[in-house]
Amino acid sequence: MNFLRNMLHPASAESAGTAVSMPESAAAQRRERAAIDASTRIPVLVFYASAVFWLLFGSLMGLLSSLKMHHPTTGLLADFAMLTFGRVRPAHLNAVAYGWAATAGLGTAIWLMARLCGTRLVNPILPLIAGVFWNAGVALGIYGVLAGDSRSVEWLEFPNYASPCLFISYALLGIWGVMMILQRKPGHIYVSQWYIFAALFWFPWLYGTAQIMINFVPAQGTIQAAVNWWYGHNALGLFFTPIGLATAYYFIPKIIGRPVHSYYLSVIGFWSLAFFYSWNGMHHLIGGPVPLWMQTASVVASCMMLIPVGVTAINHHTTMRGHFHLLKSSPSLRFVVFGAIMYTATSLQGILEAVPWFNKLVHFTHYTVGHAHLGLYSFFTMMMFGAMYYIIPRLVEWEWPSARMISAHFWLTAVGSLLMFLTLTVGGFLQALALNDDKVTFMAIVDMVNPFLQFRSLAGLMMFAGHIIFGTLFVMMLLKFGEKQSGPTTLGNHEDSSL
Amino acid sequence: MMPLLAIAREIEVAWPTQWDQANPFFWVAAGSLVFLGVTAMLGFYWAAQNGQFEKLDEASREIFGADEPIGMVTDRFPEKKRK
Numbered sequence: 001m002n003f004l005r006n007m008l009h010p011a012s013a014e015s016a017g018t019a020v021s022m023p024e025s026a027a028a029q030r031r032e033r034a035a036i037d038a039s040t041r042i043p044v045l046v047f048y049a050s051a052v053f054w055l056l057f058g059s060l061m062g063l064l065s066s067l068k069m070h071h072p073t074t075g076l077l078a079d080f081a082m083l084t085f086g087r088v089r090p091a092h093l094n095a096v097a098y099g100w101a102a103t104a105g106l107g108t109a110i111w112l113m114a115r116l117c118g119t120r121l122v123n124p125i126l127p128l129i130a131g132v133f134w135n136a137g138v139a140l141g142i143y144g145v146l147a148g149d150s151r152s153v154e155w156l157e158f159p160n161y162a163s164p165c166l167f168i169s170y171a172l173l174g175i176w177g178v179m180m181i182l183q184r185k186p187g188h189i190y191v192s193q194w195y196i197f198a199a200l201f202w203f204p205w206l207y208g209t210a211q212i213m214i215n216f217v218p219a220q221g222t223i224q225a226a227v228n229w230w231y232g233h234n235a236l237g238l239f240f241t242p243i244g245l246a247t248a249y250y251f252i253p254k255i256i257g258r259p260v261h262s263y264y265l266s267v268i269g270f271w272s273l274a275f276f277y278s279w280n281g282m283h284h285l286i287g288g289p290v291p292l293w294m295q296t297a298s299v300v301a302s303c304m305m306l307i308p309v310g311v312t313a314i315n316h317h318t319t320m321r322g323h324f325h326l327l328k329s330s331p332s333l334r335f336v337v338f339g340a341i342m343y344t345a346t347s348l349q350g351i352l353e354a355v356p357w358f359n360k361l362v363h364f365t366h367y368t369v370g371h372a373h374l375g376l377y378s379f380f381t382m383m384m385f386g387a388m389y390y391i392i393p394r395l396v397e398w399e400w401p402s403a404r405m406i407s408a409h410f411w412l413t414a415v416g417s418l419l420m421f422l423t424l425t426v427g428g429f430l431q432a433l434a435l436n437d438d439k440v441t442f443m444a445i446v447d448m449v450n451p452f453l454q455f456r457s458l459a460g461l462m463m464f465a466g467h468i469i470f471g472t473l474f475v476m477m478l479l480k481f482g483e484k485q486s487g488p489t490t491l492g493n494h495e496d497s498s499l
Numbered sequence: 500m501m502p503l504l505a506i507a508r509e510i511e512v513a514w515p516t517q518w519d520q521a522n523p524f525f526w527v528a529a530g531s532l533v534f535l536g537v538t539a540m541l542g543f544y545w546a547a548q549n550g551q552f553e554k555l556d557e558a559s560r561e562i563f564g565a566d567e568p569i570g571m572v573t574d575r576f577p578e579k580k581r582k
Contacts, residue, residue, distance in 0.1 A: 027566070029566040085561070116561075188551060188561055189551060191560060200540070202535075210530040213527050219528065250562060255573055257567075257571045259556075259567055263558055271543065327574060329575050330574040330576070331574070332574045390574055403577050
């Protein structure tokens with residue numbers, strides 16, 4: 001009940017801020033900042049709570065489908081049609097992509113927009129309604145996939161009756177984003193705002209176009225494949241990537257107390273991403289029956305991604321230089337910096353995979369699956385964990401109950417995700433070499449890959465254990481478990497923070 | 500002039516001969532491409548006109564304030580905060 005009362009009366013944050021002794025102007029800023037945070041409390045927590053639920057559900061589905069990959073003959077839950085591999089695997093992808101990653105990303109985007117616009121949440125009912133529609137759409141979609149209504153188009157498996165909910169939700173958020181930008185305090189638009197605004201603006205356009213061209217007025221022939229990968233790759237690059245980078249560009253400087261090393265580079269990074277990324281999707285169809293100019297343009301644009309990736313990597317590294325010791329003491333920084341490093345890694349690997357000779361070798365192998373996990377998990381998911389560790393105490397006005405649990409969460413997910421990446425990359429590469437050797441039988445390749453898949457399940461188990469710990473911490477925070485501390489993060493008892 | 504005429508003829512051949520036979524996907528795809536391109540260019544133009552590419556060092560300091568100034572670390576593990 002305390003939790004509900006506190007959520008419905010955010011004004012308590014304003015009065016609490018005065019407890020810290022500091023100059024009046026700083027105290028006034030702190031009160032205003034606490035009030036801005038409090039104004040986002042209900043919508044952001046709705047998004048975060050549902051994201052944590054989908055994370056647990058999605059990773060359970062992922063673990064199950066991974067086990068089925070190397071135990072197909074034991075009939076692991078194979079007697080239930082809903083739990084067969086062909087349904088569990090897309091349920092995993094959609095639950096973690098739309099249920100967890102997108103929902104957590106939107107929650108973070110709402111909080112960041114309010115902070116960076118320097119204004120309390122405008123029309124908080126809009127993101128709240130959007131959150132309800134989004135979760136209704138994801139729930140309908142997952143049910144449809146498990147019930148056998150999957151559309152069999154990767155990243156667009158949700159049946160037609162689920163997609164309007166998602167579109168309405170996202171359109172509402174897009175409108176809200178415009179309203180927030182219009183209400184912002186005068187001055188520069190910080191680079192994170194550019195990224196978030198672009199993500200809010202691009203995704204409804206991407207999703208709406210792809211739905212129309214694949215499900216409602218289907219394009220004919222191989223154009224469907226082109227639309228599929230135009231959408232699939234842009235969902236990663238024009239939605240998840242901007243939100244992930246917005247998170248990094250805010251939290252790294254904010255936590256270490258140092259401005260971005262080169263703001264010039266960050267601006268170049270944003271605009272080069274905006275102009276080059278949307279061409280990239282066709283590199284998934286190299287060698288396929290689509291016009292060669294489309295493939296070539298996509299390969300060139302993929303190589304041009306060296307510019308935004310390079311400047312972002314240089315910027316993050318040089319900003320952190322001299323402050324790496326803070327990784328020991330800050331949980332948020334630890335997750336965010338890990339995610340930022342993995343962004344560079346996954347982007348460089350993605351560029352390599354777009355090079356035709358390498359693409360022809362590793363495409364349709366586990367190597368690609370490893371790359372996908374490096375991007376959506378090691379980069380984006382870890383970034384979201386970092387953001388949530390920073391934001392949630394400021395929303396519920398309570399401190400995380402256990403540093404050990406946070407550490408356990410970090411190491412299980414970091415080591416688990418790297419183990420998954422390594423096993424799938426090495427296994428996938430060997431699989432690629434074998435598939436290109438006409439003397440090796442297909443069953444021999446299956447036997448060769450099997451141990452790597454078993455290690456993948458072990459990695460998945462580690463990540464799932466980390467998610468359970470995070471879910472437990474999240475519930476403990478909502479229930480305000482433990483004793484209230486004298487200087488919780490939300491009130492910022494920074495008098496001793498002279499690092 | 501001749502190359503231009505040749506291009507015009509190519510376009511004429513490629514263009515749908517009757518409006519009602521045009522594949523709806525074409526209009527969705529073309530509209531989407533134009534929409535994204537135009538909005539990206541408009542955004543870039545607006546940013547340039549409104550001084551978003553000027554005084555960038557100031558912009559990088561906008562996330563700090565009097566209560567959380569440059570030099571202040573704003574996140575720690577909970578136990579360490581108690582000390």
